[in-house]
Amino acid sequence: MEFLTPGERVKKIRKMLKMKQRELQSENITRGFISMIEGNRTTMSRETASIIAEKFNKRAQELGIDLNIDGDYLLMTPAEEAEYYCIRKLNQITTIENLDELKGIFKIADEYKLKKVTALAYIKIGDVMYNNQNFQEAFINYHKALDILLLNDIKDQLPYVYNMLGASKAGLLEFSEAIMYFQKALEHAEEMNDIEIKIKASYNNALCYKCISKPAVSIDYIQKCLSVLDKEKDFEHYVYIKSIEANCYRDMKEYDKALEIFRGLVEEINDNNNPLLGFLYTNIGEVYMEKNDFEKSMEYFNEAEKIRRKEDKNLLSHTLIEKANLYIKMGLYKEARSLLEEGIEISYRNKDMEYIVKGSYLLVEVYKKLENKQAIIETYKKLANILQNMGNKKEALKVYIELTLLYIENNDMINAEYCLEKARAIVE
Structure with missing residues (x-):
């Protein structure tokens, strides 16, 4: 060129x-x-x-x-035109299939010493990998970009990169590490007055603190997020943030407070076919399940399933898996198994790591009740494979250890040794 x-x-x-x-x-x-x-x-x-x-x-x-x-x-200048050309080309790259075009961009960036373009190219790879749920590869490329940005004192991309490093770790269910990156994103967003990243990083931190059982800290970040969010312009984001708050109260066993927040959100939605209702009804079903009001819980799960089968099929898996948990608590294991199999299949299709893991562990619990040891092994084997492929080494290690114990129990030393080798490879 x-x-x-x-x-x-x-x-x-x-x-x-x-x-x-x-x-x-x-x-x-x-x-x-x-x-x-x-x-x-x-x-x-x-x-x-x-x-x-x-x-x-x-x-x-x-x-x-x-x-x-x-x-x-x-x-x-020639260097400025090269940068202009590269940035335009980067904006056109959206899929794994056209990542090959980055070879030329890296070459031009190297020839004209365009450090920011090189960083943006790594960010682009990170974005594509993240959108394809390949969180480990996304993290690696965002970190390459971060190194270049820090080394060359390029500040404008730092809030975004730190937030996406955290998002990648959260995608791998490594919430404590994710929090460190989200905190850095907030610091740089404050310095750059980047409102969008302030909202995203505060929201992400709130979610992660909830996931590591620190609901009070999570609520603090929710308030920070709400203080800069424009509810009228971004109502959907507002619903998700308030839902984290409600679930924090649920975790603290303040069920009435949680239900009050969720019902308030439902009342703000005028459209009975709005997909957000499927999300809210699923959450309300979970609260009633924890209150041991199984009849009310089932009522809300059924409503959520009806809406999501029609309006939000990608997230139907969340409702099915949570509803299966209710069936388990009710001792209806065959019904739970049916819902879990469908929910896990959808989660695999969407590469939804959180619900693949959650659904698989619940399915193992069901198979234990049904005394189907071979089904437990097959479920763990499938789970271990996808966890490794998606880069979640910590969770994969746990699954290989469970498999090893099962094989030893079956006196199957060949497969037990194989699983131990897999576990050792992860540790090394």
């Missing part, structure tokens, strides 16, 4: 538009001056560049060409 000096760029565009040098003339811009610009024997002022750009745009419009350039574009 060739990147031009300002003079070379003017000449190239002029020839592309089939214009003569004299057609670029105007007051204080002579044909001779244009010739000197194109020969790199003089430089343009911003005003001159803007006048020439306007003439180019006018001719392009006459020819039906979409040019739309400005003086700043004409004044770009």
Whole structure:
């Protein structure tokens, strides 16, 4: 890819538009001056560049060409044009299939010493991997970007990168480590006055503190998040944040407070087909389940399932798996197994790590009640495989240890040794 000096760029565009040098003339811009610009024997002022750009745009419009350039574009150095080109190309990359295009971007960035472009390229890989639920690869690439940003004192991307490092760790269910990155994201967002990352990192920290059983700390972060969130502009995010708050009260066994928050959110939704109702009804079902009011719990789970089967199939797995937990508590193991099998299948399809793990452990609990040891082994084997593929080594290690114990119990030393080798490989 060739990147031009300002003079070379003017000449190239002029020839592309089939214009003569004299057609670029105007007051204080002579044909001779244009010739000197194109020969790199003089430089343009911003005003001159803007006048020439306007003439180019006018001719392009006459020819039906979409040019739309400005003086700043004409004044770009080769390195600046290279950066401009690379950033435009990066914005076009959205899938794993076109990540190959990054090879050329890395090459250009290396040739012109564009450290920020290199960091943005690693961020792009991280984004694509994260969106494909490959959290370990996402983390690795975000960290490569972070190293470049810190080494070159490039601050504008730091809030985003720290937040995504935390999100990747949270995706791997490594919540304590995630919190450290979210805290750094908040610090840099404060410095850069990045409201969007303040909201996201506060929300993410709230969720992680809830997951490590620190509901009071979680509520503090929820309040920080709500203090900067515009409820009218981002109602969905508001619902999710308030739901974390409600679930914190549930964890503290303040069930009436939790139900009060959830019911208040339901009342704010006017559309009976809104997918958010499936989410809220599932949560209300969980609260009633913990209160041991199984009849009310089942009522809300059924409503949630009905809505999600129609409006929110990707998250149907959450409702099915939580509802299966209710069946387990009621001693209805065959019914629970049926829901879990469907819910886990959807979770595998969506690479939904949290519910793959939760559903699989519940299914193991069901198979224990049904005394189906082989089914337990098969469930653990499938779970271990996907945990390893998705980079969750800590959880995979736990599963291999459980498998080892099961094989020893069956006096199957060959498979027990195989699982121990797998566990050792993870530790090393």
